[in-house]
Amino acid sequence: MRIENKKIVVDEYTTVSSVWAIPRGFRFRETDALILAHGAGTDMNDPMLSFVHESLARRGLFTVKFNFPYKEQGKKAPDIAAKLERAFRAVWLRVRDDERLQPRRLFIGGKSMGGRIASHLAAQGGEFAGLIFLGYPLHPPNQPKKLRSAHLGDISCPMLFISGSRDPFCQLSLLEQVLKPLKAPTSVCIIKGGNHSFRIPKQSGQPQESVWQEIVTVISQWVQRV
Numbered sequence: 001m002r003i004e005n006k007k008i009v010v011d012e013y014t015t016v017s018s019v020w021a022i023p024r025g026f027r028f029r030e031t032d033a034l035i036l037a038h039g040a041g042t043d044m045n046d047p048m049l050s051f052v053h054e055s056l057a058r059r060g061l062f063t064v065k066f067n068f069p070y071k072e073q074g075k076k077a078p079d080i081a082a083k084l085e086r087a088f089r090a091v092w093l094r095v096r097d098d099e100r101l102q103p104r105r106l107f108i109g110g111k112s113m114g115g116r117i118a119s120h121l122a123a124q125g126g127e128f129a130g131l132i133f134l135g136y137p138l139h140p141p142n143q144p145k146k147l148r149s150a151h152l153g154d155i156s157c158p159m160l161f162i163s164g165s166r167d168p169f170c171q172l173s174l175l176e177q178v179l180k181p182l183k184a185p186t187s188v189c190i191i192k193g194g195n196h197s198f199r200i201p202k203q204s205g206q207p208q209e210s211v212w213q214e215i216v217t218v219i220s221q222w223v224q225r226v
Contacts, residue, residue, distance in 0.1 A: 001024055001057045002022045002024075003020070003022075004019070004022065005017065005018070005019055005020075006018050006020060008091055008094050009090065010086055010087045010090040011090075015072070016067050016068065016069055016087055016090075016091070017044070017067050018064055018065065018066035018067070018091060018094075019064070020062070020063075020064050020101075021053055021054055021062070021063045022101065023058065023059075023060045023061065023062060025060070028101065029102050029103070029104055030104050031060070031062050031103055031104060032062065032103055032104055032105045032106075032107065032223060033061070033062040033063070033064065033095055033101075033103030033105070033106050034056060034063045034064070034107040034109065035064045035065075035066070035088075035091055035092060035107070035108045035110075035118075036049060036052065036053060036063065036064070036065045036109060036110050036111070036132075036134075037068065037088055037108075037113075037115070037117060037118060038065070038068070038111055038113075039111040039112035039114055039135075039197075040078045040112060040113040043067050043071040044065040044066055048111070048134075048197065049065060049110075049111055049134075050065070051209070051212045051216075052134070052212060052215060052216055052219070055212075055213070055216040056216055056219060056220060059216070059220045062101065062103055064091065064095055066087075066091045068084055068087050068088075068114075069083060069087050081117065081120065084113075084117045085117055085121060088114075088121055089121060092106070105129035106128055106129055107128060107129050107132060107223060108121065108122070108128050108132075109131050109134065109160075110133075110134060111135060112135045112136070112137050112196065113137060114134075115131070115133035115137075116133075116136065116137055116148060118131055119131055119136075119151065119152065119155060122155045122157060123151040123152070123154040123155050124154075128157050129157060129158075129226060130157050130158040130222075130223070130226050131157060132159075132160045132162070133161045133162060134162055134215070135167060135197065135198065136161055136170055137169040137170065137196075138169060138170040138174060138175055138178065139169065139171070139174070140169070141168035141169060142168065144174055147174070147178065149178045152178065152179075152182060152184075153183070156183070156184050157184060158185040158187070159182075159185070159186045159187070160186075160188075160218070160219065161179070161186065161188045162191065162198075162215055162219075163175065163189070163191065164190075164194025164195050164196060164197075164198050164199075164200075165190050165193060166193060166195045167194065167195055167196045168196060175188065176188075187222060189215075189218045191211060191214065191215070193206075194211060198211050198212070199211075
């Protein structure tokens with residue numbers, strides 16, 4: 001695996017950092033790629049996201065992570081959705097059109113907010129092989145009536161939802177109801193005992209890294225099946 005750090009221009013005033021994990025044996029236009037965005041309270045160096053990013057590259061998937069503008073600028077509050085979408089779109093186009101690395105198929109997704117923004121791009125007509133959600137924020141905690149799902153019906157590509165069984169942002173029974181009428185193929189993986197960040201109770205005795213490895217395996221196998 002080879003790691004490349006790249007600056008990506010979003011607009012005249014904005015540039016974001018990205019890290020490209022290029023698998024050994026990468027073949028031009030023959031290797032699949034995945035772009036992962038971070039959640040609202042972290043950045044691209046989040047331990048879980050970084051583990052998934054590098055582990056997938058070791059399994060042969062060209063994987064890219066990046067910072068949204070507000071994190072690049074050292075701010076805590078996320079940018080408005082339009083600005084987040086603009087940044088994600090810039091990264092997507094940069095990866096898609098790279099003269100050396102153009103992937104065969106391109107998947108996008110991310111942790112919580114990052115995955116939600118990825119779904120906005122797909123709903124707006126972006127052409128992707130699939131969407132991967134690491135803890136989709138279906139609703140605010142304890143507010144199940146405020147669903148963030150109206151746009152999912154506009155998505156045509158396959159979607160993979162990985163959710164913790166204790167995630168306050170995603171009531172599993174509601175997720176099932178939301179996904180049932182969708183036309184696009186959907187898959188759901190439940191991390192037993194996991195919260196919104198896939199952390200499990202210490203009394204379970206299961207190492208946290210083994211949970212992250214389970215996530216990597218699920219993504220890798222799903223990408224191969226799609």
